[in-house]
Structures are given as structure tokens and as C-alpha cells.
Amino acid sequence: MLADAMATVREFLEKINIDARLAFDEPLSAHTTFRIGGPADAWVEPRTEAAMSALVAALRASGLPWVVLGGGANVLASDSGFRGVVVTTRALASIERDGPVVRAGAGARVTELVAATIDASLAGLDFAAGLPGSVGGAVYMNARCYDREFADVLSAVRRLDRDGSLREDAIERGAWAYKRTPFMGGGEHDGSIVLGASFRLEPGDAAALKARARELEADRRAKGHFDHPCAGSMFKNDRGFGRPSGKILDELGFRGRRIGDAAVSEKHANIFVNLGSARAADMKALVDSARAAALEAFGFKLEPEVVFLGDFTD
Secondary structure, three states, X not given: OHHHHHHHHHHHXXXXXXXXXXXXXXXXXXXXXXXXXXXXXXXXXXXXXXXXXXXXXXXXXXXXXXXXXOOOOOEEEOOOOEEEEEEEOOOOOOEEEEOOEXXXXXXXXXXXXXXXXXXXXXXXXXXXXXXOOEHHHHHHHOOEEOOEEHHHOEEEEEEEOOOOOXXXXXXXXXXXXXXXXHHHOOOOOOOOEXXXXXXXXXXXXXXXXXXXXXXHHHHHHHOOOOOOXXXXXXXXXXXXXXXXXXXXXXXXXXXXXXXXXXXXXXXXOOEEEEOOOOOHHHHHHHHHHHHHHHHHHHOOOOOEOOEEEOOOOO
């Protein structure tokens, strides 16, 4: 059955003619910040927006399972991988400046975008220094840290609409909330793919911005973000709980807890890490145990930031 599915995917991709890098039986552990995950039947990296549009149109018509992946942050891929096509935005990585406006492709690394804006003496994105992942993922999830979020400086988003058309929309701030965006379902943007974004920034002092970036990166290091492969914070914070998710898990004794090589950081209870050879099943079990403990002790339903990709039923 698995061989048949793989053959179907390979046949499909060999029939379409697009400008893209193709790989088969590609390990997702090589493409996620957790460094966890089995193989995808196919990995496709379109080099242009036109290629992305043609690929997505063909996939939608084919009925094959497919998913879009950016920088691989906030993603836990299953041990069995993904049966179907993983499309990545990584080749759409341009960064351009027009005065105070900076435009970045979805595949650009957030760290590269932040560095480019600081070098140009533009302030506004320095809060994201050291943030893993891609611009597309950060926009899609409205990434937030240090009391700032991407929607604070976004001016427009370029997207591939679900009808196949390319659009660039000005941001309507009211449609964006804490780690919520119009792309997460339920509205006209549902099913869209983020291809790029524009940011309106302010003049700043490069030396001061670099110092601030170093300070934030040092804080991330102190919290254990860089000690082992991880996805940053595992759970969203909910103001209704009265304290951050990390504090809740601390109270429940989760700091340092582990299942196999899947562990909760010794430095911060909301950072789950891969100590070396963690299995996705063990990481998911650790996440589930934390959620169950918080629900039983306090009635809190912790909401993961991490997306679970693939089959976790076994």
C-alpha cells in the first residue's frame, strides 16, 4: 500500500512541468527545528511564485494529500512522516527594501529579515531577534514575543488565494489577534498560502538595535531555546489562566520531565526539547501528559502552538 501511494505521488510529480527542486522519501527531521520526523513521500520546493501557483493548482485537482511547510518551526512531524506531498516556500526568500518598507518572501528566515532591517537602521522587527522559522510561518501564526507581534508592523501580505489567484492585501488590524490570523480558517483567507509580506518600519539607530537584538538573543539562550532542538514555546499563554503556561507547568513539576529523549527543558517548563534521538510519539505523549495534568489540577486547557504533522494515531 505504501509503495503504491509513493508510486502515485512520483508519477504525478513527473507529469507536471514546474520550476522546482524535487526529492522523494525526504526525511522531515532535516526540515523541522525539532529535528524529528519520518519521510515525506515527496518534497517539492518551487523556485518562483508562478511555479508555486501551478503546483498548488495541480495538487488541488489531483486529490493527493499535500501540505505547505515553511521553516519547520512550530511543527512536530510524526515518526511515520507524511504520506503525500510536502510543498515548501523556502526558495521564495527574497528581502527587498523601499525606504521604510521592507518586503520579504515567505521562505526568508526571520533571523535574516531582522538582521537586514537592523543593518538598514530600521526599527520595529528587532523584537523577533533569534526567532526561528520563516517569514511565511511567522505571518501565518502572527508570531509574538517580548510583548510585540508581527501584526504590529505588517502592512500587507501577498498570498496565493484558494481559487489560484495571486493577491496582495493591506492588513486590517482588527482581524489579527494573539497568535491568530485570517489564514487560520473560517474566513475569506481560509485556504490561502502566504507567499510574502511587507513591513512598514521606523528609522532607528543601528547600534542600539543591534544591542537590543543581542539582549533578546541572550534571554532566549538563558531560557534554553538554543540548548537542544526545539520549537520554542510549546503552549500558548492564556491571560485567563492568570499566569504563563511555563509557570503552570512549573507548579506541576514538569521542568526536566522526559519520555525517552523527548524532554521539558531544565531551564523553562514551556520549552520541550529533543535531547538527541527523540521520537515524535514520545514528544506527543509528553505534550498530552502536560495538557492532562493542567486540566486535572486547574481546569486549564493548554493550547499547543505546535502543529502536529502526519499520523499520530499509533
